[in-house]
Amino acid sequence: MKITDARVVVSSPGRNYVTVVIETEDGITGIGDATLNGRELAVASYLRDHVCPLLIGRDARRIEDTWQYLYKGAYWRRGPVTMTAIAAVDIALWDIKGKAAGMPVYQLLGGAAREAVMVYGHASGADLQELCEDFQRHLDQGYKAVRAQAAVPGLEKTYGIGPADRTVYEPASGSAPQEDVWETSAYLDFAPKMMECVREEFGYGVHLLHDVHHRLTPIEAGRLGAALEPYRPFWIEDPTPAEDQSAFRLIRQHTTTPIAVGEVFNSIWDCQQLITERLIDYIRTSVSHTGGITHLRRVFSLAELYGVRSGSHGAGDLSPVSLAAALHVDLSIPNFGIQEYMGHREQAREVFLTSYTFDDGYMHPGEAPGLGVEFDEEAAAAYPYDPKYLPVNRRLDGTVHDW
Structure with missing residues (x-):
């Protein structure tokens, strides 16, 4: 079950979301969430430029191997951008495995x-x-x-x-x-x-x-x-x-x-x-x-x-x-x-x-088999990315504080 396509969709249906879509040669599609609030485009770029190209041709069934490949293979481990990107791929692969098995992921x-x-x-x-x-x-x-x-x-x-x-x-x-x-x-x-x-x-x-x-x-x-x-x-x-x-x-x-x-x-x-x-x-x-x-x-x-x-x-x-x-x-x-x-x-x-x-x-x-969520890319296209930031907190004296 080789991966034939992996793409990233950034949309804002009420707020910004980054969605990974992975397709296989068997015609099965899996989706994952790569949203990092306030830093969405950083994860989208990490996926588009560094991760998705590496997925093409890989066996979608080898979830653990893919996880280790993306985590250890990057050398620069951990951090919210890297781990959110890996998470999106991982979730999409579990979605694919569930659909292939005809069972919900929890099974x-x-x-x-x-x-x-x-x-x-x-x-x-x-x-x-x-x-x-x-x-x-x-x-x-x-x-x-x-x-x-x-x-x-x-x-x-x-x-x-x-x-x-x-x-x-x-x-x-x-x-x-x-x-x-x-x-x-x-x-x-x-x-x-x-x-x-x-x-x-x-x-x-x-x-x-x-x-x-x-x-x-x-x-x-x-x-x-x-x-x-x-x-x-x-x-x-x-x-x-x-x-x-x-x-x-x-x-x-x-x-x-x-x-x-x-x-x-x-x-x-x-x-x-x-x-x-x-x-x-x-x-x-x-x-x-x-x-x-x-x-x-x-x-x-x-x-x-x-x-x-x-x-x-x-x-x-x-x-x-x-x-x-x-x-x-x-x-x-x-x-x-x-x-x-x-x-x-x-x-x-x-x-x-x-x-x-x-x-x-x-x-x-x-x-439903897989995650039980279907992603409508055409509908997502009607909601383009909307730049937003999380607030910054200051004490009464002006000192920056944890928000």
Whole structure:
């Protein structure tokens, strides 16, 4: 089953996505997601100029060999651009293998380890009343787990506050990133009040999550985790930048609040210490940024040995192809925790035809062969690339801070 064509399609059906399309001599087509939010064209170039030409003539069935060839053969290993490019190829090859076998990908991964995958949605508001209204909307839709974010009083803009459709909030068009202003003390005072408000309104029968988005020092994160313990959060996400994995020891010393990190990780080496020293409770690496299905399974297998569960990134900055691939992995692994599900804008549904389903707070990838997603290139052509940047964060004194 030799590969006869490999191409890259950049489109913007509601937001920018990079899609890899691989064709074989047998007439089977596979697709993969190569989207790296804010740096899409870097991955597209890496694929077009350096990876796709190497795929022609290779056996599409040899997924592991192709993964090693692209990872070790480049010499310059790891990094978000390289690993996102490899992931897209890997996902497309699993899609091809599933279609050739006539089975959904999760069956090739060992079959279902559960009936469906619990997902969490994003509730937000400009104030606590608006947050609670949005939280209730999620409960009405059947969600069993909801992330809560609300605007911090005194700050002009707060991360995680979405528009009416709740499917996108961070990219801004223009020739340069927008700049937000941040003040940690205001956030640390407000976050416990927000979580208390949600618990008083909705009780403890729903899983409550919160994203810190890398903005605290380890000791500040420990203080926040301790303050939130009475409200029993399912997790706090990315409490501090994780480049220094040992910093999480300090957080562990000060709180029992569960910790989730990893959406910006791109290899098993980025989280090895966090997992093996049990410094986190959930690993949030995504299938499209961590080398695809092949490498993500290695991350989750390591995590299983140390009692760490999955909680993969699944925001709207990844296409429906990525979400489908994540659901196949989620359904098959023994240590699944939860899956992020933010949804996609209406335009994306014109371009990506999906077979996964959402029902009463759970999702299933479906029984279609392969990933269960079809890509309409003609429809994608109607949505050309739209340059966007992620914001930049500054403290009140002008210092650049983690966004």
